[in-house]
Amino acid sequence: MNAPSQDVQVLIVDDNPMIRELMCRGMETHCVVTSSCDGADALLKSVDNPPDLIISDFRMPGLDGRQLFEKLRSRENTRNIPFVFVASRGDIEEKLRPAVGGGVEDFIPKPFFVADLVRQVKRIVDRLHLEKMQKHASRPGVIQGRLEEMSVTELMQSLEMGQKTCRLTLRHGAEAAELYFNAGQCKHAQLGGAEGDAVAYQVIGWLDGEFEIEFGATAGRETITLSTTGLLMEAMRLMDEANQSVES
Numbered sequence: 001m002n003a004p005s006q007d008v009q010v011l012i013v014d015d016n017p018m019i020r021e022l023m024c025r026g027m028e029t030h031c032v033v034t035s036s037c038d039g040a041d042a043l044l045k046s047v048d049n050p051p052d053l054i055i056s057d058f059r060m061p062g063l064d065g066r067q068l069f070e071k072l073r074s075r076e077n078t079r080n081i082p083f084v085f086v087a088s089r090g091d092i093e094e095k096l097r098p099a100v101g102g103g104v105e106d107f108i109p110k111p112f113f114v115a116d117l118v119r120q121v122k123r124i125v126d127r128l129h130l131e132k133m134q135k136h137a138s139r140p141g142v143i144q145g146r147l148e149e150m151s152v153t154e155l156m157q158s159l160e161m162g163q164k165t166c167r168l169t170l171r172h173g174a175e176a177a178e179l180y181f182n183a184g185q186c187k188h189a190q191l192g193g194a195e196g197d198a199v200a201y202q203v204i205g206w207l208d209g210e211f212e213i214e215f216g217a218t219a220g221r222e223t224i225t226l227s228t229t230g231l232l233m234e235a236m237r238l239m240d241e242a243n244q245s246v247e248s
Contacts, residue, residue, distance in 0.1 A: 039063030058087035167217035172209035180219035188219035
């Protein structure tokens with residue numbers, strides 16, 4: 001399991017104590033979690049110490065999720081906090097999506113499995129973690145880390161979500177691979193004399209090693225035939241096939 005992104009602060013807002021506790025437990029291994037039982041308390045906490053991300057229920061007594069979102073958007077120091085709404089499908093389509101427009105990272109429909117919510121939100125947490133690493137990098141435009149802390153899959157998802165243009169260098173034992181991204185889409189991959197989709201499939205399976213991201217770097221050529229998401233899905237399919245062959 002990768003180490004949690006302890007620099008990413010997430011505020012979970014829900015008036016149902018059982019659901020709030022389940023969400024907190026699910027997310028606490030991936031980030032620093034605080035919680036609020038209503039919108040008013042969340043507003044005070046956010047103004048006093050703005051979190052990096054807010055996950056909020058929509059229907060709450062008093063200040064509901066939409067009102068919380070609007071009040072935070074009206075303040076200079078909280079207007080850019082990423083927001084995830086948890087609501088019924090009807091509320092999402094009829095009351096939230098048309099009203100809030102942009103500025104919302106995701107909508108999670110009720111009912112939901114906690115594991116599914118964690119999976120969706122973790123992608124946002126990983127992206128925020130990467131952005132923080134970029135801001136505090138010792139070398140401008142370059143960040144480094146270990147694959148035990150952030151996997152190749154998480155790195156690629158974060159680069160896609162953030163629409164980053166960069167070179168991702170991966171080192172695993174004596175091997176070193178380079179993947180180039182343009183606006184979040186992987187365009188070129190090379191490992192020794194090999195290149196293209198097959199290289200991406202191979203390195204996605206690397207579980208340990210080091211990574212380096214140089215933002216702004218471009219390859220000038222394209223050897224990848226799929227989208228970043230397509231590469232990840234195909235790599236997972238190939239890994240599943242390989243595991244089934246071993247088991248049989």
